[in-house]
Amino acid sequence: MKIAPHRNSPLRVNSQITFKNRLIVPPMASSTATAEGIATPKTISHYARLADSGASLVIAEYTYVHPSGRSEELQLGASSDLHIAGLTAIATAIKSKDAYAGLQLTHSGGKSNSQMTTGNLMGPSGIRVPVKNEELETPRTMTREDVDLWRSSFVSGADRAVVAGFDLVEFHAAHGYGFNQWLSPLTNQRSDQYGKDAASRFRLLGEVISAVRANHPRLLISVRIPGQDFYPGGLQLEDSIALAGRLEKIGVDLLHVSSGIGGWRRPSPRLGQGYLVPEAAAIQASVQIPVIGVGGIETGSYIDAALGGNQFALAAVGRAILKDPLGWRASEMNS
Numbered sequence: 663m664k665i666a667p668h669r670n671s672p673l674r675v676n677s678q679i680t681f682k683n684r685l686i687v688p689p690m691a692s693s694t695a696t697a698e699g700i701a702t703p704k705t706i707s708h709y710a711r712l713a714d715s716g717a718s719l720v721i722a723e724y725t726y727v728h729p730s731g732r733s734e735e736l737q738l739g740a741s742s743d744l745h746i747a748g749l750t751a752i753a754t755a756i757k758s759k760d761a762y763a764g765l766q767l768t769h770s771g772g773k774s775n776s777q778m779t780t781g782n783l784m785g786p787s788g789i790r791v792p793v794k795n796e797e798l799e800t801p802r803t804m805t806r807e808d809v810d811l812w813r814s815s816f817v818s819g820a821d822r823a824v825v826a827g828f829d830l831v832e833f834h835a836a837h838g839y840g841f842n843q844w845l846s847p848l849t850n851q852r853s854d855q856y857g858k859d860a861a862s863r864f865r866l867l868g869e870v871i872s873a874v875r876a877n878h879p880r881l882l883i884s885v886r887i888p889g890q891d892f893y894p895g896g897l898q899l900e901d902s903i904a905l906a907g908r909l910e911k912i913g914v915d916l917l918h919v920s921s922g923i924g925g926w927r928r929p930s931p932r933l934g935q936g937y938l939v940p941e942a943a944a945i946q947a948s949v950q951i952p953v954i955g956v957g958g959i960e961t962g963s964y965i966d967a968a969l970g971g972n973q974f975a976l977a978a979v980g981r982a983i984l985k986d987p988l989g990w991r992a993s994e995m996n997s
């Protein structure tokens with residue numbers, strides 16, 4: 663008889679790495695870096711604290727790979743070698759608590775403003791990112807040189823994460839940020855080989871991942887994808903299932919299924935824990951690699967039930983852990 667996995671079951675994620683349990687901490691911006699994107703003592707203690715949750719993996723917040731991809735003032739950077747010392751301190755703090763360390767890499771594309779990007783707000787098609795309750799500026803259309811710079815910036819960002827000691831990089835392709843704009847028909851209406859159809863809209867993300875995989879054969883690679891855009895005319899679940907298949911095929915280790923252009927918060931008709939888990943479950947049913955489910959998860963018993971139902975292989979718990987990592991561990995992981 664096959665015994666269903668539970669929250670404390672280990673999970674082998676590649677030939678070298680086995681997670682000690684099914685809990686991960688998802689990326690959550692701490693807004694504690696310097697204006698130059700360098701980690702401060704506050705950033706480092708923040709991650710040591712999150713690792714007290716007992717999670718097998720802590721993914722550090724969205725980190726820009728190029729100054730044109732910044733989206734907030736005190737955001738962490740991985741765009742320069744000057745960032746490496748601070749990133750090393752974050753990875754060391756997480757790993758000293760017996761967790762694996764991940765770093766989310768991002769470019770905001772058009773989901774920022776011209777001030778933050780020093781006048782260089784750009785997107786795949788020069789289409790305003792349709793964020794709810796906010797009127798963003800219209801970005802300029804990216805040229806082929808911009809595409810090359812974007813690609814090389816992600817590759818260098820991943821190199822820096824490896825030098826800093828991170829075990830995993832996660833490419834942020836959700837919540838309306840850069841790669842989400844490339845994937846979504848709402849914001850990518852290019853007619854060249856990086857637009858046109860779903861395969862072409864995937865091309866840039868695929869190129870980045872293949873280059874990083876070639877440089878770092880054993881680095882864990884996660885991609886945070888939308889289960890759907892949750893925006894009219896955007897990515898639907900079937901598009902995300904096709905995307906998941908493409909990512910699995912090129913050697914991605916983990917898929918982190920969140921939401922798209924509509925943002926990470928609870929879509930209004932969804933109730934209860936695991937508000938984005940229906941999409942994670944549909945994607946987990948279509949791929950062999952582990953899927954991370956997220957969205958309002960608060961209890962160990964919910965995680966066990968979802969694991970038992972094969973809805974995902976790993977649970978991300980954000981705000982419930984942010985509030986009280988040690989308390990959450992005591993009540994939900996050690997119970």
Ligand SMILES: Cc1cc2nc3c(=O)[nH]c(=O)nc-3n(C[C@H](O)[C@H](O)[C@H](O)COP(=O)(O)O)c2cc1C
Nearest residue numbers: 688689690691723724926956957958959979980981
């Ligand atoms: C303060 C805060 C910052 C966040 N920053 C990020 C981020 O940097 N990257 C990201 O992909 N998601 C970010 N998110 C979304 C979380 O990763 C997660 O998907 C969301 O909080 C839902 O999970 P939860 O209900 O367990 O908190 C952030 C959420 C919060 C509360």
